[in-house]
Structures are given as structure tokens and as C-alpha cells.
Amino acid sequence: MNLDIATLFAAREAERYALHARYLNEQLVRVLKTVGFDVGFCQGDGQYLIDRQGTRYLDLMSGWGVFALGRNHPALRDALMSVLDARLPNLIHMDASPLAGVLAERLLQLVPYLDKAYFANSGTETVETALKFARCATGRAGIVYCSHAYHGLTYGALSINGDETFRTGFAPFMGNCTEVPFDDLEALDRALATRQVGAFIVEPIQGKGVNVPSDDYLPTALRLCRKYGTVFIADEVQTGLGRTGRFLAMEHWGVEPDIVLLSKALSGGHVPVGAVLTRKWIFDKVYDRMERSMAHGSTFGKNDLAMAAALATLEVLKSERVIENAAQTGEKLIAALGKMSAQYELVKAVRGKGLMIGIEFGQPRSFKLRATWAALQAMSSELFCQIIIIPLFKQHKILSQVAGHGIHTIKVQPALTITDADCDWIIRSFDQVIADAHRGPAAALSLGRTLVDHAVKARATA
Secondary structure, three states: OOOOHHHHHHHHHHHHHHHHHOOOOOOHHHHHHHOOOOOOEEEEOOOEEEEOOOOOEOOOOHHOOOOOOOEHHHHHHHHHHHHHHHHOOOOOOOOOHHHHHHHHHHHHOOOOOEEEEEEEEHHHHHHHHHHHHHHHHOOOEEEEEEOOOOOOOOHHHHHOOOOOOHHOOOOOOOOOOEEEOOOOOHHHHHOOOOEEEEEEOOOEEOOOOOOOOOOOOHHHHHHHHHHOOOEEEEEEEOOOOOOOOOOOOHHHHHHOOOOOOEEEEEEEEOOOOOOEOOOHHHHHHOOEEEEEEOOOOOOOOOOOHHHHHHHHHHHHHOOOHHHHHHHHHHHHHHHHHHHHHHOOOOOOEEEEEOOOOEEEEEEOOOHHHHHHHHHHHOOOOOOHHHHHHHHHHHHHHHEEEEEEOOOOEEEOOOOOOOHHHHHHHHHHHHHHHHHHHOOOOOHHHHHHHHHHHHHHHHHHHO
């Protein structure tokens, strides 16, 4: 008996929200219906999504950064099919995987100051691995992380999560974890000076808020780690693989961390995979004798499909000059969107590197707009961005997201393969929607009516 997945998808597609409400996350279904995102996407083609009506959307979320190459890239599909067709002897744990060896070799050629690789199943697993490695290598329990940081939602990662929204209800957390403000070297110096800290973990550009550090922050942070004997962990799960116009975001500042974490885009969007790249002295502290050859491991971490997906991703990044495209299109978008901060008083700042861009909105100067801003803030700290996000989706067919809880920043994080025409689509759409938002109360009232209508629909169909 053959299971035809495409037929199954088509047969049950209309029930997707009912199935999720009944068996999965009912609250997510209510959110989708309230904001009007329940259009039923049925196909992905590169940087585009197609709904059940055949309408094409430009995806600025890219699966939270997973689809750096866009959806269903043919090179990824061919690589995975070749694995299945070859009937390889997968996951023989009392053996050494050739594909894992080749992938480690190619990743470390791209990050030549590091020596060893460990493969996991996700970004949060790479974080857990790095925390264990750092504690084992240094003999110190302390971990320092930054405010507004996001490193995943498993318990170790959650213990160093700088967003209280994710932490609420899950305490107590892992001990010996200290939060310091992002981009604050004095606070970092004080925390590391105790010489009890095994690791400092940081995102080169923070995903929540798209916060870019000052030029001296990361180089000086590395020097402080060297001074106090602390392992420097770069969480490049979101920023790595070309997202910022370089293979690693750390390259913008010339920083060479002790541990680099990769995931998301490494998968090509098909098979989850994470990579921990580290220095030999750290690796050798963990696996220091034959009895400890399996001191840390993962059942599925080196599976052939994941390794093939990652190898194909690296090949496409190189052969199609994807990282160069991210740098060029990102520069164009940042320049064009940046002009809006001078043109529109609601736009506070535009920041980012490559195709990781944040558009931050703030309190306007004029009395009429200040009143609207205050009214929206009184209802919800996250409501203003919906004035931008919902019309982008409904009127301009652009899928976007707020960059974090309680943040007035919209994140632009499309596939790294977008074209100049896509850039024009983005610029034109943001310009029109932001201009409409400056109409004042009318925009807020329109949004309110939209959300009320969708909320009524969500309750009726739940």
C-alpha cells in the first residue's frame, strides 16, 4: 500500500484549522483567524507562498529564517531523493558516517579557526550542547547571556532566554545564569571578572528586535572572555549561513568565537539539522578518553538525510552566489527603507545587515498621531505594528511579523534568493502602508474593525 501524501494534503486541506483546534494548538488557530492570516497556504515556490485561491504572497518570514534558499529548491529535493534511492546504511551508531565527516570538513573549511564539529537536530539542541561543552571544558558553572536574547525553548536554552514571555510558568530554571544588558561592556566585564563564568553566549545581531551592537562590542567581548578564561559562544542559528551578507555575522566584526552554533538555514528547509563548531581543546575535554566517546550524543543528529540537506545547502550558497545576493539586496532594502525614517515620523529607525532588517516604529511628534499612538498603546503594546502587518498581508500580499513581544519593530527576513523586483515590491508596499498609517485615527479605526470582525469569525468557527 502506497501512501499518497499530496492526495492526503489536498483531501484534508480544508480541515486544517479544525484539526489543529481539536488536536494541536487551538490558541494559534484563534490568532490566525483574528488577524486574518487563515488563507490556507497550499504551495511554496522559492520566496513565494500560494494560497488555496492561487494568490501569490512574498514571504518575509522564511519560516523564521529556515528557508534561506526559499521553499522547495530543486537541488535540495534532488539531494534528498538521491539518499533515499541509494538505500544507504543510515544511523549505524557503531560506525562513522561518511556524509557527517564530509559535512564537518566543509563547514570547518568555511570557519577555519575552529577544529571540530558536533551535529544535533535543531538550534536549541546546539545551545544545550554548547552549554555542556563550555562547563565541561572550563570546570565553571556560570553562564552569562544578554537581555532580549533568544536561544531556544528547551530548559537550558530557556534559562538563558532574555524574554520573560517565554519563561513565564516554567520556573525554576538552570542555576548560575546571569543576564547582562546587550551591548554593555561594563556590565559584561563585571560579570566575567568573578572568574566563575564558563561561557558567554551572544547573538551577533539579536533576532528579537533585530538589535545590532556597536562596532566595538563583540571584539571587546571576545577580549574580555580571553582575559577571564571564559568560552565565547556565538549563536549564529539565525544569523549564520549568509543571512547578514556574510557566511557568519561575526565576520562583520572580525571576531573568531570559541564555539559557533548553526541551524535553521543549514537544513535547506527540509530536514532539521544543527551544527556545533568548536575548538579542539574544548572538544577534547568532553571526549577525553574512550570510555567517554559517547559522553554527549544524539540519536538522529548525524542522519543521512540531514547531512545531505546541509551539504546541498552549502553547495547552493556557493554555486548560486546566494550570500552575495543577500548582501546586495539587503543593502538596497536598508537604504530605501532607511529613507522612510526621515520621511515618516512614525518610523523611528531602520537597522540590520544583509537580509536581517528591523523597521522600528515609535511615538510620533504631531498631536493627532500621538493621540492615536497612545490609544493603541493603551489597548496593547503590540497593536500598532498590526496597522502595518495586516494591510501588508491583505492589500499587498506580503507575509511579515513583529520582531518580538512588546516590540514596535517589524522584521524583514526573506529568502536570500529574492530579486530586485521583490525588493521593489517590499519598498513600494511598506511605503504605501506606512503613508496610510499617518492618516491618524482612521487607520486605527479601520484596524479595530478588521480585528473585531476576525475575532467574531474566529469564535464562530472555533
